[in-house]
Amino acid sequence: MLFPSLHAPSRPRASVPVLLALLALGPACGEALPGESEEALQPSPGIAALASANLYDSFTRANSTTSLGSLETGGQGWSVTPSTAKWGILSNRAYLATDDGTWNDHYATVQGTANGRVRVTLAVLGQYSGLTFRFIDRSNCWKLATDTSAGKYFLTKFVGGTQTFPLQIAQAPAAGDVLEVRLSGTRIDVFINGVLKGGVDDASHQTATRVGLLGSQDNLARYDDFTVYTAGTRDATLQPFVSSSVWNLPIGTGATYADTTDPATKDFIATSINGMTIHTWANWDVYSHPISLASSSDPWATVTDTNDSWRSGAYFLPATAPIASGSDKHMHVINPARTVIDEAWAVTRVSPTAYKAGRHHTIDLFGHGIGPQNGVRAYGGSAVGGLIRAWETTPTHPKYTGKIQHALAVAVDRVQLFYQCCGKSGYDANGYGTAKGYVWPATEQDWGSETTYKGNVPMGAYFAIPPSVDLNTLGLTAEGKMIAQALQDYGAYVTDATGATVAFYVEPTAPSSFVSNLRRDLPLIRSKMRRVTNNSAATPNGPGTRRVPLLPELAPAP
16 A cells, blocks of 8 residues: 655745655554644643643532532542531632531641642632641641731641641731642742742641631631642653643543534545545554654754754754654654753754754743644644653553543644645744644644645644543453543644545554554544534633643653
């Protein structure tokens, strides 16, 4: 079976020879040949703060006098102390609905963190109201609370029922105040409305992890925007980009899914279109994306972009850095500081200190992984966004979880891709492609798309397996089930063009056994995918609460 690979350059250039590779269909050999170019995503305003939170609740739900329900992000139900009290919802705010008849403190807590940040907005003041952290029980906990009669905030701790006041803050409480504590080991710092008001060093209850709301018998306080951020733990070299990136954000529970009559969905799942048979494949040993880790002892090399000199770079580059097999010849290198990845396409190693590339970009591992002109794929963003990594597929890897916890990248044939009359290939002043048809989060599409795109799938289109599909009934291998679950929880973005196939991407160092089983299952998996029709910059990966908990934030670079 012949699968031609065509890479689309970012500027006019001499045509790239078409490599026709004879591929034997089967689970263990052969590769689809993807094309490349660029498109990008813009982060949605307001989503970043929420997406970087590990736990979040705006209390935006039906009124209740008996229950707080569950967190919007984090999937936990609220627990009440004492059990005779009732917390509820009133006008989209939390409140103590029924107290226990004493002036003792009342708590609503969730499992949170001993180290990180805990924050809540006091929308309406009450006496002795605020937040609690490092909570064990009524007799053993910390709290940050109002004292409206004294015109102060108090940082208070209980140990064995004895109450002390390590910090007093001479600021009169006001409705709308945002209370926050930042916790790190023995250190506790207090912020009011984002301003540091002081802190203490105290080891009491240092490992306790419950956090939440604090109320008293006057029942006046109203709480909004409860937020918990744990200390960052995610390794940017293994799973890059902020939690709010579309590559890491779970699909929203309000996502809507097209049916098979939708033109984009129909073309995406087609096995034959415009006279071409479309296969489903996982690019792995050919036409994939190898990643290298550089050190300061590696050669200092120049990478010359032969299409746009401003994109050229110079950096530490291992002399043995792998260049992907196949005509696309990707090479991706993470710098010694582990903060950026240099992505290159159509690479030729001239010498250990000199390379030529058809396209080169430096991508911030702590950014969003999107463009415009911020990566070497056709949609305009990073090539490692959506890549199935080796560590995710290797059970012996120390970080292995048995899950793929991010969106996937997928490429389709040009007979499936959509061109919208009448823009021509090029770029506007802001770096967005002038050949139209792409949709958010893409910012461009393949060079020459005005003559080669023949279908209804826009570059940047978002597809997922609807929640109505029971993955356990599909007869998938364990490897196929991992990918299908990722497509149900995170979805997939169309990022590129390929030849006669719909191609997913697996890092070349992943186990062959994983790829073999995945290739067997992918045709069935693709048939279950549908376009998400309400994905946008305002509602990234669909609106609503997230289907699964958000990822931890990134740990600082070493």
